[in-house]
Amino acid sequence: xNVKKDFPLLRRNKGLVYLDSAAxxxxxxxxxxxxxxxxxxxxANVHRGAYDLAERATGAYENSRAVVARFINAxxxxxxxxxxxxxxxxxxxxxxxxxxxLKKGDTVLLTEMEHHAxxxxxxxxxxxxxxxxxxxxxxxxxxxxxxxxxxxFKGVKLLGIxxxxxxxxxxxPLEKIIPFARQKGAKVLVDAAxxxxxxxxxxxxxxxxxxxxxxxxxxxxxxxGVLYIEPQRTxxxxxxQGGGEMISKVTFKETAFxxxxxxxxxxxxxMAQVFGVCAAIGYLEKIGMKKIRQxxxxxxxxxxxxxxxxxxxxxLGPGPKKRGALISFTVKExxxxxxxxxxxxxxxxIRAGHHxxxxxxxxxxxxxxxxxxxxxxxxxxxVDAFIGALKKIIKEWxxxxx
Amino acid sequence: xxxLYQQKILRAYHYPANKGxxxxxxxxxxxxxxxxxxxxxxxxxxxxxxxxxDIGWEGSGCVISQAAASFxxxxxxxxxxxxxxxxxxxxxxxxxxxxxxxxxxxxxxxALYTLKGQGGSEEIR
Numbered sequence: 001x002n003v004k005k006d007f008p009l010l011r012r013n014k015g016l017v018y019l020d021s022a023a024x025x026x027x028x029x030x031x032x033x034x035x036x037x038x039x040x041x042x043x044a045n046v047h048r049g050a051y052d053l054a055e056r057a058t059g060a061y062e063n064s065r066a067v068v069a070r071f072i073n074a075x076x077x078x079x080x081x082x083x084x085x086x087x088x089x090x091x092x093x094x095x096x097x098x099x100x101x102l103k104k105g106d107t108v109l110l111t112e113m114e115h116h117a118x119x120x121x122x123x124x125x126x127x128x129x130x131x132x133x134x135x136x137x138x139x140x141x142x143x144x145x146x147x148x149x150x151x152x153f154k155g156v157k158l159l160g161i162x163x164x165x166x167x168x169x170x171x172x173p174l175e176k177i178i179p180f181a182r183q184k185g186a187k188v189l190v191d192a193a194x195x196x197x198x199x200x201x202x203x204x205x206x207x208x209x210x211x212x213x214x215x216x217x218x219x220x221x222x223x224x225g226v227l228y229i230e231p232q233r234t235x236x237x238x239x240x241q242g243g244g245e246m247i248s249k250v251t252f253k254e255t256a257f258x259x260x261x262x263x264x265x266x267x268x269x270x271m272a273q274v275f276g277v278c279a280a281i282g283y284l285e286k287i288g289m290k291k292i293r294q295x296x297x298x299x300x301x302x303x304x305x306x307x308x309x310x311x312x313x314x315x316l317g318p319g320p321k322k323r324g325a326l327i328s329f330t331v332k333e334x335x336x337x338x339x340x341x342x343x344x345x346x347x348x349x350i351r352a353g354h355h356x357x358x359x360x361x362x363x364x365x366x367x368x369x370x371x372x373x374x375x376x377x378x379x380x381x382x383v384d385a386f387i388g389a390l391k392k393i394i395k396e397w398x399x400x401x402x
Numbered sequence: 403x404x405x406l407y408q409q410k411i412l413r414a415y416h417y418p419a420n421k422g423x424x425x426x427x428x429x430x431x432x433x434x435x436x437x438x439x440x441x442x443x444x445x446x447x448x449x450x451x452x453x454x455x456d457i458g459w460e461g462s463g464c465v466i467s468q469a470a471a472s473f474x475x476x477x478x479x480x481x482x483x484x485x486x487x488x489x490x491x492x493x494x495x496x497x498x499x500x501x502x503x504x505x506x507x508x509x510x511x512x513a514l515y516t517l518k519g520q521g522g523s524e525e526i527r
Binding site for chain 1: 403405416436437438440441462463465466467506509
């Protein structure tokens with residue numbers, strides 16, 4: 001698959017080996033054109049105007065909602081709420097649903113591998129409402145421990161879980177976990193930020209109560225995220241942000257609200273970005289999520305195999321079959337920060353640090369790690385370039401010690 | 403590698419000055435760069451004139467943070483805490499002698515800010 005040519009930033013930077021798509025993905029011409037197109041052809045405020053341009057803008061915006069719904073196989077477009085990021089989606093669940101449905105002493109179960117976006121909102125809420133937070137432990141392979149689950153789920157009213165870990169790469173078996181959690185009386189929030197861009201995610205099959213993902217990680221524009229809400233939950237939710245668009249009637253005394261999803265979309269939404277993510281979905285679907293999964297999984301497998309051959313490298317997380325399109329690792333004696341700096345000299349872009357998962361790094365007993373992540377525009381040649389550079393760096397480092 | 407990190411920086415990293423905790427520190431300072439996990443703890447003792455008589459530090463982190471901590475520990479000896487407060491980053495960065503991005507700047511200045519009492523969980527500016 002050679003789609004690198006579709007991505008202007010990669011076209012312009014021929015020597016660049018961009019291995020940080022888990023942080024943000026590059027954008028194809030189609031998405032950039034869509035943003036331009038919105039502002040040159042479609043732009044008017046939605047849901048308000050009575051003139052042709054506004055009606056067409058509204059149609060395009062609501063059509064985008066339907067496109068996003070279809071992308072994750074949600075039955076009803078009204079189960080899709082546009083927010084500014086996956087992080088905001090999770091905060092919305094915390095403030096619009098959990099705040100009004102969890103009571104003092106209830107437990108929120110998260111996992112040890114969660115991103116800060118699926119930890120901090122719960123810590124904030126827990127303080128406010130005297131909730132308990134428990135963390136589902138991981139085993140030595142970086143997978144969730146599947147023992148003592150009944151004890152783990154005692155008192156749990158909400159499970160917050162990542163579909164694919166942005167550090168370990170672990171793909172959590174949600175098809176087993178979600179039915180189990182529901183059986184135990186817990187609602188389920190899925191952080192799908194690292195899964196939706198790389199594989200087919202089917203909310204009718206998975207059946208979560210809430211699912212959050214991010215536009216800029218799936219070749220779409222920044223400033224946009226999506227929250228899927230299982231329709232049964234919307235009746236349990238209160239407005240979160242108040243303002244225009246989410247109301248049906250406002251007096252000086254009080255306000256009546258629109259139903260979901262508009263109830264949770266206060267103010268003018270990022271219309272151009274919503275239009276843009278539609279183009280991203282179109283681009284992804286043209287290639288096919290199955291193909292994308294195959295391609296990126298193969299790159300991860302190849303990188304995993306090559307990294308395993310280097311004695312100074314320690315890989316975090318499970319083997320290639322159980323992981324998504326990323327690999328985090330440490331190198332003996334070389335701080336990830338320095339690794340990233342050295343690799344940068346070779347034009348290889350990797351991420352170094354704690355990847356917004358400090359608790360996980362504490363649990364692993366390391367301060368920081370390096371991470372490579374793959375998307376459709378990466379190739380085996382690029383993985384080989386990364387491995388080659390890494391080997392050279394390790395050699396030079398050892399020599400510099402003399 | 404030597405293009406990036408001059409010999410003196412790599413040497414300071416591999417053989418850092420004043421590394422190791424003091425047995426009876428007068429004061430201890432903790433610093434962390436949450437961006438990447440660089441951590442440092444600095445012990446000092448003061449002489450009769452309230453100048454830093456001895457300094458010891460432990461830490462983990464990238465080449466820049468550790469090398470800078472090594473250089474800084476040498477610069478700090480003989481200074482009063484008031485002088486440390488007034489110390490601007492220029493001299494230390496000059497000692498490192500390399501171009502630093504804003505991100506790596508935080509690594510280089512971790513030790514300095516820590517001894518200034520600004521190394522806590524607050525963002526290092």
